[in-house]
Amino acid sequence: MTTISANLQAVRARIEAAARSCGRSPEEIGLLAVSKTWPLSCVQAAADAGQKAFGENYVQEGVDKIRNVERSGLEWHFIGPLQSNKARLVAESFDWVHSVDRLKIADRLSQQRPAASKPLQICLQVNISGEDTKSGVAANEVISLAREVALLPRITLRGLMTIPAPAPDFAQQRRPFRQLRELFEQLKQEGLALDTLSMGMSNDIEAAIAEGATLVRVGTAIFGERT
Numbered sequence: 736m737t738t739i740s741a742n743l744q745a746v747r748a749r750i751e752a753a754a755r756s757c758g759r760s761p762e763e764i765g766l767l768a769v770s771k772t773w774p775l776s777c778v779q780a781a782a783d784a785g786q787k788a789f790g791e792n793y794v795q796e797g798v799d800k801i802r803n804v805e806r807s808g809l810e811w812h813f814i815g816p817l818q819s820n821k822a823r824l825v826a827e828s829f830d831w832v833h834s835v836d837r838l839k840i841a842d843r844l845s846q847q848r849p850a851a852s853k854p855l856q857i858c859l860q861v862n863i864s865g866e867d868t869k870s871g872v873a874a875n876e877v878i879s880l881a882r883e884v885a886l887l888p889r890i891t892l893r894g895l896m897t898i899p900a901p902a903p904d905f906a907q908q909r910r911p912f913r914q915l916r917e918l919f920e921q922l923k924q925e926g927l928a929l930d931t932l933s934m935g936m937s938n939d940i941e942a943a944i945a946e947g948a949t950l951v952r953v954g955t956a957i958f959g960e961r962t
């Protein structure tokens with residue numbers, strides 16, 4: 736067994752244990768393998784171990800992998816900061832975008848999604864910790880942005896994503912995830928048909944799952960430390 740397939744097995748076991756410990760079904764929780772900075776051979780090793788969904792942060796790096804990967808049936812998620820001049824490449828190549836934080840980007844993605852492709856699946860990135868340095872829409876602006884984004888053609892709004900500030904313990908890790916889940920519930924009460932809470936990374940998937948994550952994004956625990 737390769738290191739990547741052993742790591743994937745260990746991550747899947749963590750997801751299962753975390754789900755069971757809070758009474759959730761592990762099948763409700765998807766795993767996104769974040770392959771940024773890792774070569775195509777690592778993506779292929781993970782795909783050989785049964786991994787289907789991959790996350791990339793850098794447009795050109797992600798597009799190169801999508802074009803060259805010799806595996807079929809993979810699903811590609813763009814999760815990095817997105818400038819509007821790169822929106823076309825992303826709209827043409829990826830299946831999902833998790834990092835939409837303003838209407839202008841959503842509008843570009845919608846306009847530039849090829850008619851022959853399925854609608855692009857979208858999450859709004861929320862700056863839940865309110866850090867100046869982080870991208871993401873402010874929590875108090877999510878509802879109005881979601882209403883506008885949901886009306887655009889060629890994209891489907893699926894849910895919310897966040898990257899919280901690092902926290903020292905489990906209880907503090909849970910807090911921003913709980914806030915994101917509450918926003919998510921609020922949007923659903925507003926009538927938006929959302930099903931995706933993209934939260935939790937290598938160090939905090941247990942806290943995210945305890946607060947309702949439906950998709951965790953894991954890089955380091957699968958591929959190793961990035962340099």
Ligand SMILES: *Cc1c(COP(=O)(O)O)cnc(C)c1O
Nearest residue numbers: 769814936937952953954955956
């Ligand atoms: C890099 C990255 C991840 C993965 O982080 P790890 O700590 O390596 O698991 C998840 N989400 C986003 C948005 C990232 O940029």
